[in-house]
Amino acid sequence: MIRLERRVDQPRWLKVAVPAGSVLTALLAGAVLLSLTGHDAMETYQLLLERGFTSQGAFTATLTAATPLLFTGLCAAVAFRMRVFNIGGEGQLIMGAVGASAAGIALGDGPVVITVLGMILAGAICGAVWAGIAGALKAWANTNEIITTLMLNYVAANLATYLVFGSKSYWRELGGTGAMFPQGKPIAEGAHWPSVDFGNFTMGFGFFLGSVIAIGLFVVFRSTRFGFQVQVIGDEPRAARYAGMRTKRAIFGLMALSGAIAGIGGASDVGDTRYVLDPKALQQAGYGYAGIVVAALARLNPIAVVFVAILMGGLSNAGRALQGPDFPAGLVGTLQGLLLVFTLGGELFARYRIRRVAAEHAAADPADTPGGAPAVTA
């Protein structure tokens, strides 16, 4: 007989073992699927690994693909930590790109430090304002943030589209081919973000910045007063109020922070990758929604978000590179889906433990309790 029992506390090793096990299981399930459809699973995985991570230039492309996911993943993880469901990473990233591209165009060929800082700041402010709208509505008017952030995504997407395709705005290129085909105005060459060459691969400044932010967030949640407040408000708002925490202010502040991170993601998209505000491409990519998946897979841990973003980025990068008659086009999406399902399923094992009980001798040895908690009967 098998039984599920809720764990009183989660031992440390589980926090690594469960996600690792989930990834393995997802790969196994994917292998079964591949075999059933007549592909050689090992060979396909080998290809994925090569094109995603090991072959020449692959890791550089993977990091590029991972960068926006890193930012939107952090954006979701930050908000979800307080059970504020910011689904608006998408719109906040777009607004960040709008702000950063304006800054990039305006600051032009000035000193690179000033230009890059200006773009980051502009992106962060635009993202923060965009999320702050939903945050203020939630904090002071008690509206549902899921709905407001989701709706604001459409507003942001349409606004960006209008700026480039529907108007003669500052963002639109009016000269050259831009006179015929509507397109964004590129930022000056001097505003392109630097990258660091590691020999085998190159890391864009955006990815570096995102990783630093992830570490910073980890510290904030672990050992600052703000992080403590986020924890209490997320768990029990009444207790937070009782303890004299300014819950409304914290909700607003956290939303703004979350939006600022997505906004910097938008800035990075302009500064690292496209060098132009490209609303169509941003909408098609759906970084905001993918970020929610990244945050969920990382179990809202900012450091884990970095690695999950690399994994997901690698998969989509390899998928793009390998697409063709020999390679199942839906495989990457399927694998990502399997990863999500198995990771969320793995939560069960993190929260509960399984005990096999023989019908007669159901002797439960307290020593097999992970963590070895002493008996409490009081």
Add this chain to the structure above:
Amino acid sequence: MPETTTNDASAGGRPPALAARRITKRFPGGVVANEAVDLDVAPGEIHALLGENGAGKSTLSNCFTGLYRPDEGTLAVDGVPVEFHSPGDAIVSGFGLVHQHFRLVEPFTVAENVLLGEHGRIRRSEAEARVAELGDRYGLEVDPSARIWQLSVGQQQRVEIIKALSCEAKLLILDEPTAVLTPQEAESLFEVLRRMTAEGRSVIFISHKLDEVRAVADRVTVLRGGRSEGTHVVAGTASRDLARLMVGRDIDLGTGPVPRQQRPTAAVVLRVEDLRATGDRGETALDGVTLDVRAHEVLGVCGVSGNGQRELAEVIAGMRARTAGTVEVAGTVLTGADPRAAHTAGLGHIPEDRLHTGLSPSLSIEDNLALTAYRRPPLSRGPFLRRTRFRARAIELMERYDVRAPGPTTPTRVLSGGNVQKVLLARELSSDPKVLLAASPTRGLDVGAIETVRTLLAEAADRGVGVLLLSEDLDEILSLSDRIAVIYEGRILAVVDRADADVEELGLLMGGDVSHLSATPARGSA
């Protein structure tokens, strides 16, 4: 004391309605909730399960209703061995459970809730007729077409019982049924139970209150620390003996006042003047409350539930806005609803809803102990927390206040009620308050924990804290207070010294009868 030994002591040879043998249930973390518990319930018997919180009463009843499966042991119904794999199996065997926290669908009507447990076609009119019929037969009057949210707590409990009876329950298990009832409602519940047993149905009555067990049960099985302390015929057993079995030591059952040196000249630490506030539904909840609490004293506020006690506590603690009046804590006038300001002025607060207002249930004991102190040194420096000090402080406070838990990182939601309250008291008293506001601090706790909490409150007053005690338990008010205020419909009707207090007079005042007070000023004497 007479201990019954045979399985069918009071049943004249018929097999017991329920015979449980050596029931053992373990939980993760090494917690043994029940260990080798034997229990026999005779047909037509009201059998009490008596024990402190955490003694394993609820776990045992959940083993009987299929919610849990025991790790060891056997169950037999009417002499036939059974094994429950789900609550459905238990219902088929004729077991009905009335939870402490009701399992009713609030927007549904009474009849619809009764239908929930059934299969096949839904005939609403038939269900309504059946509810009416059952209500008639057992004295469980309730309108079958009323929606649950419209009903009082006592009426909701009747619906739960009707639900069980409608499934032909032969054995009804009631988990702490009187915790939510007024004394009058409790008495009518007992009457219902007697009618049921007169028909040959059996009842398991779970409680930690001795007087209730004495009032309603035929036999009682005492649980302590998950083990059975034996089954006893209630009529032949002294309350003191049952109490000792329950807590494992002698306890003081008396309601005599805690002796305390009177210091009528001590400074006033809490001054409440003409306080007015509205309740959740916009009704007038506080209608000009005036009272003072001095250092070194306990002022007990007694009254029937719902006369403004909750609102009074919330306004003083800054958790509810007032419409008029002043609150002054240790010389600081509190303006507006701001819990932090109240706390900074020197107010400690034990809220009525301890687990969800006083504590953050999923957080660890160590975090909860720092819930208010985290923002100041020594627990934080600048924006950063000092986690090692959190831990050290938690270990020290858990030791000093005898909080029993696996460790400082245990989430508070898994603690028993008594330990939850100890965590709260530890935190509030360690912040060195000038005033301690305690709202129903012992409600739902077991005898041992009640004693601990009362001692802590009395010690706080001895040290110079002014304690404002709000309680619906008159015995508690009488045993702890130096002065007693009676609240009725949002007003303080009278304040009397403990020495001059007369239970009957207090009772009349709690009911709003001020006729015997005509000579004395009704208000403002505090």
